[in-house]
Amino acid sequence: MQQTKLLSEHYDKPEFQNLDGYKKHGGYAVLAKALKMDPKAIIEEVKASGLRGRGGAGFPTGTKWSFLPANGEPRYLLCNADEGEPGTFKDRLMMERAPHQLIEGMIISAFAIGSKKSYIYIRGEYDYSIACVRKAIDEAYKAGLLGKNILGSGFDHDMDVYAGAGAYICGEETGMISSIEGLKGQPKLKPPFPAVQGYLRKPTIVNNVETLAAVKYIIRDGAAAYRKYGTEKSPGTKLFSVSGNVTKPGNIEVPLGISLKDMIEMCGGLKPGRKLKAVIPGGSSAPVLTADEAMKATMDYECLAQMGSMLGSGAVIIIDDSNSMVDLLDVIMHFYHHESCGQCTPCREGTGWLSKIVHRILKGDGEPKDIDLIKKVSEQMMGKTICALSDAAAMPAISFVTKFRGEFEQHLQKARTTSGGVAHA
Amino acid sequence: MSLVKRPSPAAQWYLPGILAGMWFTLKKMIYNIFNQKKMVTLNYPEEKYEYSPRFKGNHVLTVKKDGSIRCTACMLCATNCPAQCIKITAAEHDDPTVEKYPIAYEIDVLRCVYCGFCEEACPVDAIRMGPEWQTAGLAGSKFTYDIQQLAYRPQLKGGVQSVLDDQERHKKGI
Amino acid sequence: MPKLKINGKDVEVPAGATIIQAYKASGQDICHYCWHPGLSVAGVCRLCMVQVEGIPKLQIACNTEAKDGMVVNNNSEMVKETVKWGLDFHLINHPLDCPICDQAGECGLQDQYMQFGAYDPEMAEQKVKKSKVVDLGPTVVLDSERCILCSRCTRFCDEVTKTSELGIFNRGDHSEIGIVEGKPLNNNYTLNTVDICPVGALTSKDFRFRQRVWYLKEADSICPGCSTGCNVKVHYNEEGLWRVKPRVNPDVNGHWMCDVGRNTYKYVNIKNRLLAGKVGRRDSWMEMSPNDATRTAGMRLKDVVDKHGPESVALVLTGQYTNEEYKDLLVYFVTGLKLKNIFHWVNNPEKLNDFDGLLFRGDRNPNTKGLEAALKLAGSKGRWEDLQAGLNGKKIKAVVVAGPEDQSVYPDMNEKVALFAQADNLVWFTACPSDALNGSGAETWQIPVKTHAEKAGTFTNFQGKEQKFPLATTIVPQALTLSEAAEVLAGKELNWALRPKSLGGAKNNYATTERGAL
């Protein structure tokens, strides 16, 4: 199967990084078109396209935009490029290879929602991406694509890059707003939602890099053309970051709804002699799929939701039978323990607790009741906190121990036999 | 008018009874002289009876391995004491892991009813009731035992160590 | 005014109120830590979970606005289970050394665990170790391990005092409250953080380890520290007062009080008090009961008035007594002795109108307004210059002073004693002994009086608001109130049956203290 390259069409052309090269491939033509349109029409177009947020939650973008209150308050557009979800690297590539594509999409979106200022929040580790985007913004300012009276349309817009400093939680939209406000990146209580009171308590829209870039293509080709890709409820193409035990890991752009089996094949399949054990379909916070489930899965929001997992940010992690699931869960739990912001108690204490239990099992000190305890603790962490990090930690924990219970039990068994047959009562 | 009943003539022969009693005493005395080990009585105060270690006698404050007092001055014993005979003054310890300790701990043993509630209330095994029971004294004021008396009186030979020490307790996550 | 149903009970709350406020209004229990009515909503403890009909997920009551027709409950199994687990999460890294902890007995975690938790804990992992006994500033000590990160104290410093000394550093379960080195928690409201701390993480250096809270009783009172008149609770036992805490009164002090006001309990305690009346002058004093001292003073005053007329006696009042006392005293002096020389001793006139913007005022008397009103009623026109002139010209032969209860706020104590001692006779009502008085050159009566905690009465605060307070405890039973003193001065007998008895102080065994060698 071939990739369907919409966003990643010119990724391999080095000149695409520069304004001139970008313009050669039709860059900023869509912006000129959009600026002549009615902002409401752009929102309607995006709504009609059925574009869903590519950051993880999959919320329809057009609907999100229409939540903005119709008042005279200044609005902000924030681009979420804090790509922290383990397994995800699609936004980094876009910012490095096609920064202008993002900027163009952002100006169009800002025009649609009537925002005069936007920020691109890039995680601090992406030093090169920050440099690329900064350079591209400078070029755009020089070319009159940003600043006052863009392309003679009378629309003013300023854009800036804000570099994070290493916190997964800043990928959560309100956490990111806190971070840009110069506070700890702790998520804020909802309600009020950011669309009503976000950055500096002003109406704010937060969108993922890929979402904003896709807006450009929706305006270029129209909603109907965009809907040609993908499924009815999950239209469009999506960048998937495939990693793990495949021979050719990397970014691929495919229409939503493609089967996971095809995707694995597109990435060169598994290493010879290895068998598929499990797939994490949407970044480390997505519940894991067993090999059987993975063979049946199609990569769209609905199918994965039906299987009890989620598409998330599109980070597909392929796990073959050389890995121990207990070990992987330990890695994942350590991650969430490390990244919990420490605000809400269930998450702050629960992630640490889970991490300690799983680590204990891994080290051979597990007790039979631990598996059920993991489940109980995780269930109590679900939906009890301000943001979804608690759920993100609980979901993989529950899915790992239920779907691979045998492996965990084996580990406990092994622990008992290796420690001289003395049961840890 | 009361009627006095005279003793029977047989009862008037008291001498055999006395002699029988004296003979019994003599028999026991001779037996004891030759079987001193089997004697049940003690030559108190030269000899003293050893009560079981679980006897609820005079209080002992236990000490840690380094000899410092175990008590954390939580005052649960004082709160629990039905005779209200325990008086504690707490203070801040220099060592942050100890936090709080008693600078004064007094038990008025004349008031104490030896119920043992204090040792039951103690969460850190700092107070115990020992087998010591002979506490005669000449002055009433001598019966207010202070820390020195409770933890380090000479009979205790440097103090009673509690089973668990702080580090061990911490390791167990208590 | 939305009307809603809470656990089956109808409640009406003001518009914009949250469900947790509705719970408080309805008088029903709800588990919570981070929410505090005087602070912003943080919503981090996740314990005030409620089930709102029509919403599948549980909601936190503190951040959910109460809407008309809502049906809310927190007694369903699902909520109970969640709260139970929420408590378990709080206790995971909280040390279970309650006996050592100074908060035990008034700890939110203990109370709510007993009420809502009471489960069998399943946590068997090592607890996270954090710093203990951290010195945050001159008044507060922190134990990070006990902290449950409810963020009340940081919010207090950010929102109420706006000094932002405290912050939560690090993240996840390594988060710790702390200060930046070189910026200690040092403002006039620090001890409020101790009050709002639901656990024993923040403790007051002044109270820490001094008493177990279950030995203390509390009584309502009014803070005598300044003219704001914060509503407080004094905590006391038979040994005396141990601390002062604020009591909620939205009209006066809200939820808070200042650190200066919290120190007002100290001079009340017996070791700082004048216990017996003292009559005499410099270096030669005779002790007698307060009652006798007052009676002899009364006789002397009558003599002076009889000989030299009422102009020869001056009455000096400070704003530290209750309205009732002023009234009784003035009745005796104005109608009994026909006195016109009545003066108001203002301790620090230049700072009188200072205000720190929150609670603390420059007028360090609780009842200046009350005294002014009483003086006005008595028709006093006493100007300080007249007093000075009268004393200098030896026209005034006797001065009666209702001296300050808290002498530390009267910096001009020495000066004024020297001034008044120019008269031949000086009758001074004082709660605490004073070196200045002991050096008085006039024939002086030092008469011990009761402090604010030992009498019932009314203070009028700076707003003109009259605040009644009851008698809390009795520290010096023999001391008199000014009302009683007025009676005794007039030659009447006190009703001894009604006078408070001594509380006995620390418990003693007579057998060990009174019986000597056998």
Next chain:
Amino acid sequence: MFTLSAEGQELVKKELTRYETPYSAIIPALYRVQKENGWVPEDAVLHLSQLMNLPASHINEVLHFYTMFNKKPVGKLHIQVCTNVSCAMNGGRELADALCKRFNVKYDEVSADRKITISRVECLGSCDTAPMMQVNDRYLENLTPELAIKKITEMGG
């Protein structure tokens, strides 16, 4: 006490007005401190607090919240090896261990010659090239222990 260079202070002042709220300048200011000093010492917080006229506790909160600010001294080469899922599956942890062994340094500590600090970090967003690591701000990808050691030695480690 640590102070920023005149140039650094100028930059911080400029950042203060760059965003809508002065608080937003905290992260850039801390970055600047780290750039000048290699790590952010405790007293830099007080310095920034005076310079920026913001509460020191807020600056300290931000400093301790984000992992990219070094709160302890680090070596000239700060080697951050990713040990998250994809890298762990492809030998990231073994790579980190091997580096520690080769350069004789414990995790998060500075080597004896002050040149190297090795840390294990969470996902750096380069999962397709696992295992990978970041040396200062440079990504090194598709590594094996031997390759990594070679590259570090080339960079002067």
